[in-house]
Amino acid sequence: MISCPVCIMNDSIKEFKMTKTNICNFCAEWEKQKHLYTNFTQNKISQNLSNIKKKIIGSKNNKKYDCVIGLSGGTDSSFVVYHAWKLGLNPIIIHMDNGWNSKTSNHNINKILDRTGFDYKTLILDWEEFRDLQISFLKAGVPDIELITDHAIFAYIIDFAVKENIKFILSGVNFATEHSTINSWGWRKDDFNHIKKIHKIFGKHKLKTFPKMYPFKRFYYENIKKKINVINLLDFINYNSLEAKEILKKEFNWENYGGKHRESFFTMFFQGYILPEKFKIDKRILHLSCMIRNQEITRDKALEITALPPLESQNINQYVNFFKKKLQLSNDEFVKIMSEKPKRHSDYDIDIYNNWVFQLIKKTVKKLL
Numbered sequence: 001m002i003s004c005p006v007c008i009m010n011d012s013i014k015e016f017k018m019t020k021t022n023i024c025n026f027c028a029e030w031e032k033q034k035h036l037y038t039n040f041t042q043n044k045i046s047q048n049l050s051n052i053k054k055k056i057i058g059s060k061n062n063k064k065y066d067c068v069i070g071l072s073g074g075t076d077s078s079f080v081v082y083h084a085w086k087l088g089l090n091p092i093i094i095h096m097d098n099g100w101n102s103k104t105s106n107h108n109i110n111k112i113l114d115r116t117g118f119d120y121k122t123l124i125l126d127w128e129e130f131r132d133l134q135i136s137f138l139k140a141g142v143p144d145i146e147l148i149t150d151h152a153i154f155a156y157i158i159d160f161a162v163k164e165n166i167k168f169i170l171s172g173v174n175f176a177t178e179h180s181t182i183n184s185w186g187w188r189k190d191d192f193n194h195i196k197k198i199h200k201i202f203g204k205h206k207l208k209t210f211p212k213m214y215p216f217k218r219f220y221y222e223n224i225k226k227k228i229n230v231i232n233l234l235d236f237i238n239y240n241s242l243e244a245k246e247i248l249k250k251e252f253n254w255e256n257y258g259g260k261h262r263e264s265f266f267t268m269f270f271q272g273y274i275l276p277e278k279f280k281i282d283k284r285i286l287h288l289s290c291m292i293r294n295q296e297i298t299r300d301k302a303l304e305i306t307a308l309p310p311l312e313s314q315n316i317n318q319y320v321n322f323f324k325k326k327l328q329l330s331n332d333e334f335v336k337i338m339s340e341k342p343k344r345h346s347d348y349d350i351d352i353y354n355n356w357v358f359q360l361i362k363k364t365v366k367k368l369l
């Protein structure tokens with residue numbers, strides 16, 4: 001196996017390549033872009049934050065709220081809320097309950113809301129619809145099931161912001177800890193057409209209430225009608241997730257989950273069991289490599305972590321049973337899902353939004369604006 005000497009990416013990942021300078025293509029991409037998102041001086045960070053504040057407050061349309069923030073209770077979104085609080089903004093917080101939230105996640109959300117006093121709304125997804133969608137994606141055999149959750153919260157927030165006339169959405173998406181994408185592992189999160197296609201083949205219930213977003217709708221609201229503006233706040237502050245966790249613990253009595261995206265049982269089980277067992281994907285390699293480049297962890301420590309199994313083996317049976325029971329899957333169905341050959345997302349779609357017609361429209365419109 002060929003491994004990058006800087007991060008821990010290796011040639012088990014289809015997109016992995018070594019470059020002439022003896023670093024991998026993911027490290028090379030980081031080197032090329034990091035000056036845009038990291039290494040700001042303290043002065044520059046204060047200036048960045050004050051510019052964001054001015055921009056948001058200056059174009060406040062809604063009488064009460066100046067921005068919308070989606071809060072999962074995980075580090076990134078919690079830290080965005082922390083900054084909004086410190087900046088004296090008045091956001092409306094949206095939290096989504098897809099039926100899988102952990103106790104830790106609920107604890108964190110309650111602590112943050114108590115302390116900041118921010119108003120909030122909980123979007124409760126219709127469990128029968130959501131369960132049906134998750135089962136559809138499991139049966140489809142595609143690796144990015146989490147995109148249903150990401151899609152729902154994102155679609156809901158954009159519609160909510162447009163409806164309430166709130167121009168700014170503060171997002172926890174960030175370059176520092178999420179800069180690498182592996183195309184074969186995922187699919188775009190803003191395309192309901194893809195979800196619909198899979199659900200049509202494998203689903204049983206109608207999707208009456210599930211929030212829906214389309215790339216063109218998003219582009220329209222962001223660029224043509226200019227109704228919304230998404231700010232990735234963590235890209236302006238030299239984001240370091242370990243430092244963020246310390247601040248969150250101190251300020252909100254926030255609890256750590258012990259791993260990225262462990263805020264829900266589904267995510268933990270999916271990334272810790274289904275992805276490695278069925279798809280031979282270990283997402284820890286990707287997350288830890290980002291942390292190495294962002295100087296949050298050493299390469300040796302990252303290798304130590306990935307040498308351990310992704311889930312504690314003594315709990316796996318219990319987790320499998322809970323997973324089947326909650327989704328109402330029979331043992332035969334679960335065994336079938338796990339043993340069938342993995343599929344690619346592209347097997348269920350022609351991504352028209354990446355084709356040349358859409359790209360041309362996008363470029364032309366951007367030039368006109």
Ligand SMILES: [Zn+2]
Pocket residue numbers: 004005006007008009023024025026027028
């Ligand atoms: Zn590398």
